[in-house]
Each structure stands twice: as C-alpha cells, then as structure tokens.
Amino acid sequence: MTATPERIVDIAIGFMSAKQLDAASRIGLFKALADGEKNVAEIAQKTKRSERQVRTLADSMSSLGLLERTAGQYSLAADSAKYLSGQGEIDLTPFIGFLGDISYKQWLGYDHTVDTDEAGTLDLDEAGWGEFMNGVMTYNALHAEQFGEAFDFSGYRNALDFGGLAAGFSVVAMAQNPELTTRFVYAPGFTDGIVEAAQAAGVEGRITVEEGDTETTKPGGEHDLLLLPHVLHRFSAEQNESILQAARDAAADGATLMLLDFFLDQDATQRSIDALHAGEYFNIDGTLVYPIEQVTEWLAASGWKFDRLVALPGSPRVLVATAV
Numbered sequence: 001m002t003a004t005p006e007r008i009v010d011i012a013i014g015f016m017s018a019k020q021l022d023a024a025s026r027i028g029l030f031k032a033l034a035d036g037e038k039n040v041a042e043i044a045q046k047t048k049r050s051e052r053q054v055r056t057l058a059d060s061m062s063s064l065g066l067l068e069r070t071a072g073q074y075s076l077a078a079d080s081a082k083y084l085s086g087q088g089e090i091d092l093t094p095f096i097g098f099l100g101d102i103s104y105k106q107w108l109g110y111d112h113t114v115d116t117d118e119a120g121t122l123d124l125d126e127a128g129w130g131e132f133m134n135g136v137m138t139y140n141a142l143h144a145e146q147f148g149e150a151f152d153f154s155g156y157r158n159a160l161d162f163g164g165l166a167a168g169f170s171v172v173a174m175a176q177n178p179e180l181t182t183r184f185v186y187a188p189g190f191t192d193g194i195v196e197a198a199q200a201a202g203v204e205g206r207i208t209v210e211e212g213d214t215e216t217t218k219p220g221g222e223h224d225l226l227l228l229p230h231v232l233h234r235f236s237a238e239q240n241e242s243i244l245q246a247a248r249d250a251a252a253d254g255a256t257l258m259l260l261d262f263f264l265d266q267d268a269t270q271r272s273i274d275a276l277h278a279g280e281y282f283n284i285d286g287t288l289v290y291p292i293e294q295v296t297e298w299l300a301a302s303g304w305k306f307d308r309l310v311a312l313p314g315s316p317r318v319l320v321a322t323a324v
Contacts, residue, residue: 015104017064022100024057025093030076030084033067037075083142090141098135102128103280110283119286140166140230146312147229147260148172156180159225160250163214163243165190167197169229169260174203181206185219188212215239222252229260230316232295233287240290241298248303251323257304259319260312264291271311295319 024030032038032046044054058074061067066080082088084096106120113120124132144166153173159182161170170182184194188211198204212219215235226247232240247257262274262281278289296306304321311317 017060019100019104020057020060021064021066022096022104024061025084025096026100027057029054029057029061030066030080031086033074033076034081034085034087037070037073039072039074043074090138090145092138092142094131094134095136095138095142098131098138102132102135103284106284107280110279113279113283120283121286122284137166141168143229143260143312143315144168144172146315147318148176150310150312150318151258153177153180153225156225156256158221158223159183159227160185160219160221160223160247161227161229162219162247162250163187163231164227164229166229167194169227170207171197171201171203173225173227174198174206175201180225181208183207183219183221183223184209185212185217186210187214214243216242218246219250221250223250224252224255226251226255226257227260228257232259232261233281233289237290237294237298240295241301244298244304245302248323253323255323257299257319257321257323259295259321260316261319262289262316263295263309263319264289265309266291266293271317273314274317277316292319 027047027049029043029047032043038046040051040055040058043058044051047054058067059069061080062069062074066077066084068075068077076085083090083092102122102124106122109120112118122132147169151173153176156173156177157179159170159173159180161167161182161184164186167184170184174180174182184191184207186194186209191209191211194207194209195204198207214231228243228247231243235243251257262277264274264278265271274289281287281289292309299306299321303324305324307320307322309317309319
C-alpha cells in the first residue's frame with residue numbers, strides 16, 4: 001500500500017470536526033432539519049445564527065456523513081435523524097455537550113497526564129457536575145439501547161445486576177422477557193432512579209433493590225444471569241478479583257456473566273473507541289480501561305470461563321463468560 005499523509009492529517013485535525021459537531025448540536029442545527037430539508041438561509045433563520053456560520057457547520061456535517069446535501073438543500077442522515085434531531089428515543093445532544101464543555105477542556109491537560117502518569121481530576125461547580133451527569137447518563141442510555149438489541153434474554157429467569165451505575169441494562173432485558181426478575185445490588189448513593197426506571201418500563205413488580213459497597217459485598221444466591229455494567233474500570237485489580245469472585249458465588253452453575261466495559265485487546269488492530277476511553281477515563285479521574293488478558297485471568301481464577309466479546313455500536317463491548 002502506498003504511504004500517504006491523509007490518515008495522519010485526518011487524525012490530527014479530528015478535534016475540529018468534534019468541535020463543529022458540538023457547535024452544530026448546541027445551536028440546534030439538526031433539530032432545525034427535523035421537519036424536512038432546508039437551505040442555508042432557512043437553517044440560519046431557525047437557529048438564529050449567521051448564514052456564514054451555518055453554511056460552514058452544515059457543510060462540515062455533510063462531509064462527515066451526518067447531513068445530506070443536494071442542490072443547496074440539507075437534510076438529516078439516518079443516524080442524525082435518530083440520535084440528534086430530538087425525534088428519536090435517545091437524543092445524544094447532552095452527551096455531545098458534555099464532551100465539548102467538560103471533556104475537551106480536560107484533554108487540554110493530557111500532556112501532563114502522559115508525562116507524569118498522574119491521574120486527572122475534574123474541578124466542577126454544581127452546574128458543571130449536573131452537565132457531567134446528564135451527559136454521562138445520556139451515553140449510558142445509548143449503551144443500554146445497544147445492549148438490548150445485541151442479546152436475547154428470553155432464556156433467563158433470575159438476574160443479579162451488581163455494582164452498576166444505571167438500571168437501563170437490566171430494564172431492557174426485562175422488557176424483552178416478562179418472566180425475568182432482577183435483583184439490584186448497588187453501592188450506597190447509586191440506587192437512586194432504579195425504581196423510577198423500572199416503573200417507566202412497567203417492570204417495577206419484578207425488581208428488588210439492595211445497597212452494599214461493590215468491592216466488599218457478597219450478594220449470594222443462585223442467579224442465572226449476572227450483569228456488571230461499567231464496573232471494572234472503576235476499581236483496582238485486587239478489588240475486581242474480589243468482585244468477580246463475589247459474582248461467581250452468587251451464580252448458579254452454567255450461569256451467564258456479562259461485563260459491559262471498554263477493554264484493551266490483543267487484536268491486530270485495537271478497537272479505537274476502547275483505547276480512546278482509556279485516555280479519557282484516566283485523564284478525567286484516574287479510572288482504568290484494563291487489558292482483556294488481565295480480565296480473563298481474573299475470570300479464570302474466580303470460576304468463570306471466557307466465552308466471547310460482543311461490540312456494541314458507539315458503545316463499550318460486552319464480555320460474556322459462563323460459570324464453571
């Protein structure tokens with residue numbers, strides 16, 4: 001293959017497209033097209049921005065595949081119609097705002113993180129933390145949607161959702177399977193919203209909620225499905241070994257374990273979203289994206305057999321294992 005600079009330049013200027021996506025989302029460009037195609041003047045009127053800036057943003061979004069452009073008329077591509085126009089079940093605008101307002105600014109200190117191996121810390125006021133949580137939980141909602149589309153939960157009856165941050169993953173599983181019940185065991189402070197999410201989905205009669213510190217709690221039981229969404233990256237290696245052992249002790253033989261998280265892999269080409277989040281997590285608060293070989297060692301030591309990795313579009317992967 002002939003070497004060209006195109007890939008290097010595309011990566012180097014990638015922050016420009018991210019900031020333009022942030023601006024387009026913030027001014028409501030995608031929502032302005034929700035009711036049909038428009039030209040620059042019409043979009044400018046809807047967004048109350050200059051035609052020059054609207055033209056730049058619309059052309060940029062067209063170049064990225066998020067808008068379609070025909071004879072000076074712009075319209076939504078399928079993915080922006082579903083996730084940015086406000087017409088779909090999930091609107092990623094708060095997540096994009098979080099990336100632009102909080103994550104991007106934190107990345108400006110990434111050189112220090114690389115040079116010192118010191119974890120980053122966020123310094124936000126109350127409004128900032130509200131924006132942070134709104135963005136993160138919006139992204140979690142996307143993960144849960146993709147999780148529900150990727151798996152068939154019809155064969156399970158008794159799930160344990162252990163140490164998670166949001167009920168959405170179990171809720172989509174229960175929505176699929178009317179015979180599935182879920183026991184939530186979350187750390188204190190993380191149980192808020194579980195009942196509300198279950199009520200919104202009409203599954204509140206099939207849940208129980210308990211509190212306990214994830215790294216020390218031993219839930220027990222004979223569950224046939226164990227979900228640990230966004231758990232591993234928040235804990236140390238030693239804590240994760242203990243958590244996975246506690247999960248195994250709460251599982252029936254042959255039970256399925258699903259670990260939803262980002263992972264560093266050993267494939268010829270690393271899945272980029274996982275490696276990028278390894279930088280994001282450590283640079284924001286020192287949490288870790290672990291190598292898959294380390295995770296499989298923990299699994300083997302605690303009575304789990306690695307089965308497969310399932311990639312969720314625009315989201316983490318799910319490591320599936322079986323209790324042996």
